[in-house]
Amino acid sequence: MDSLLAQVDGFMYPNEIELQWSVLIVLYPYITGLVAGAFILASLERVFNVEAVKPTYRLALLTALAFLLVAPLPLQLHLGHPERSFEMYLTPKTDSAMAMFGFVYLWYLMGVLVVEIWLDYRKDIVLKARSSTGPVRLFYRALALGSDDIGPRALEIDDRVGRFVTIVGIPSAFLLHGYVGFIFGSVKANPWWSTPLMPVVFLFSAIVSGIALVMLVYMTVSWLRGRTVDMTCLDTIARYLFYAFLIDFSLEVLDLIHRMYEADESFKSLDFMVKTRYATAGVLTLIGIFAMRWNVVIGGQLFSKSFLGYTVYKMGFATREGMLPAILLMILPFAILWLLIRVLPPWLGEGDRGVVETAEG
Amino acid sequence: MPQPLKDARHLVRMAGLFLVAGVGFLVLRSALIPAGFGELGHYRSGALDDNARVEPRFAGRGACAECHDLAPEELAGGAHAAIGCEACHGPLAGHAADPDTEVPPALDTRSLCATCHAAEPAKPGWFPQVVAAEHAGDDACDECHVPHQPGV
Structure with missing residues (x-):
């Protein structure tokens, strides 16, 4: 008790002294944001025909998939009893936004991402199946669903359907991440979270972080493969990153100005947070979306509903919700991405989609 | 014979796979959904009967008063008057049903009283609260206090 009280400043309600939403809950919106952002970058090429970013198209999709597969794990680890999460699907509770996450997630994973990746890779998968033998051949044939048809007409259909899926995918990506923002934005008891701007702010910060991630992955992968980085591509990505960042920054400033002008009862409490606890993190927010997620999730729990007190967050290291599992969870998607790249190399059909060509190896 | 889906067979297979997965899920x-789920709300309606069948563990003050003189003169007006007997003495439905075989356990007042009266900053200032070691050393609370009529 005394050790807990030592971290309290001012007046805190007893249930507020210890933070319930840990670093894992920071990780969850961060990872889903990376997914949404990576997908938006991929759709730039597919839907908006930004040819320059083409070299990152497939990489962006695989990155989105790798991170999406990891996205629910922080939640599972935070809540415990992962076996119970399946019950969200069995007995859906439609009036709870949190309980509907399973469906938002499943739709985005299976309805959008997997289908789009499959359609885009189908030609390569079939070619791989043709050129390999034994179990590898069986694996790729199964991936191709036993189909061997990569005639021009079939590929054209794939392209059209793929484009349609991407178009559906954009609002879906917005839904996935806007939803995460909505969860926080609708916690009306917490003035730090409760704003209708939250989904939009989350979305644009997601785009910023996702684009930045794919850019880094692309540079790393090119470096590992000993290939030169396509500078036009990188410049274009950086430009979009800058646009997204501008919008994100404007939204955050808008949020802050709005809070300052509104100056409701909670403001003195928030103002103190902005000026002291987050002086450092505030600077970091400008360069790292993770810091923003941290500010939102952890920051929202540091002040009392009494608006008269503050607590601090002590993160464990090798505990269930400590730093170590958080770090491992951040490494895991890269391991999955590495595996995905091994199975479905993004550079196999590099260049002209829709034309049959032999695999380059 | 025209084959409109000739070049889209792989898509039909994909759709079939989704269909199979969807039907399989249903x-x-x-x-997996237990019978009666959703009949009365977002829960299994049979859970109500299950709960109703659980044997009560608490007998209630009325059952105590049937045998014990609750000494109303002691309790009346005392700070503990509104507290149920079993809040301190524990759930004693078994004892109420068969007083001879089921004997209530002896109480360790030092830990029992601390449940409510251990000092804690979150409690309102008017509430009697002590740090037991400073307040009474190793003595038990009921060496000085009478729990049924607290106050020294």
Whole structure:
């Protein structure tokens, strides 16, 4: 008790002294944001025909998939009893936004991402199946669903359907991440979270972080493969990153100005947070979306509903919700991405989609 | 004979796969959802009967008063007057049903009283609260206090 009280400043309600939403809950919106952002970058090429970013198209999709597969794990680890999460699907509770996450997630994973990746890779998968033998051949044939048809007409259909899926995918990506923002934005008891701007702010910060991630992955992968980085591509990505960042920054400033002008009862409490606890993190927010997620999730729990007190967050290291599992969870998607790249190399059909060509190896 | 889906067979297979997965899920779902779920709300209606069948563990003050003189003169007006007997003495439905075989356990007042009266900053200032070691050393609370009529 005394050790807990030592971290309290001012007046805190007893249930507020210890933070319930840990670093894992920071990780969850961060990872889903990376997914949404990576997908938006991929759709730039597919839907908006930004040819320059083409070299990152497939990489962006695989990155989105790798991170999406990891996205629910922080939640599972935070809540415990992962076996119970399946019950969200069995007995859906439609009036709870949190309980509907399973469906938002499943739709985005299976309805959008997997289908789009499959359609885009189908030609390569079939070619791989043709050129390999034994179990590898069986694996790729199964991936191709036993189909061997990569005639021009079939590929054209794939392209059209793929484009349609991407178009559906954009609002879906917005839904996935806007939803995460909505969860926080609708916690009306917490003035730090409760704003209708939250989904939009989350979305644009997601785009910023996702684009930045794919850019880094692309540079790393090119470096590992000993290939030169396509500078036009990188410049274009950086430009979009800058646009997204501008919008994100404007939204955050808008949020802050709005809070300052509104100056409701909670403001003195928030103002103190902005000026002291987050002086450092505030600077970091400008360069790292993770810091923003941290500010939102952890920051929202540091002040009392009494608006008269503050607590601090002590993160464990090798505990269930400590730093170590958080770090491992951040490494895991890269391991999955590495595996995905091994199975479905993004550079196999590099260049002209829709034309049959032999695999380059 | 025209084959409109000739070049889209792989898509039909994909759609078929989704269909199979969807139907499989629905079958699984109907097997896994317990009977009565959703009848009365977002829960299994049979849970109400299950709960109703659970044997009560608390007898209630009325049952105590049937045998014990609750000494109303002691309790009346005392700070503990509104507290149920079993709040301190524990759930004693078994004892109420068969007083001879089921004997209530002796109480360790030092830990029992601390449940409410251990000092804690979150409690309102008017509430009697002590740090037991400073307040009474190793002595038990009921060496000085009478729990049924607290106050020294």
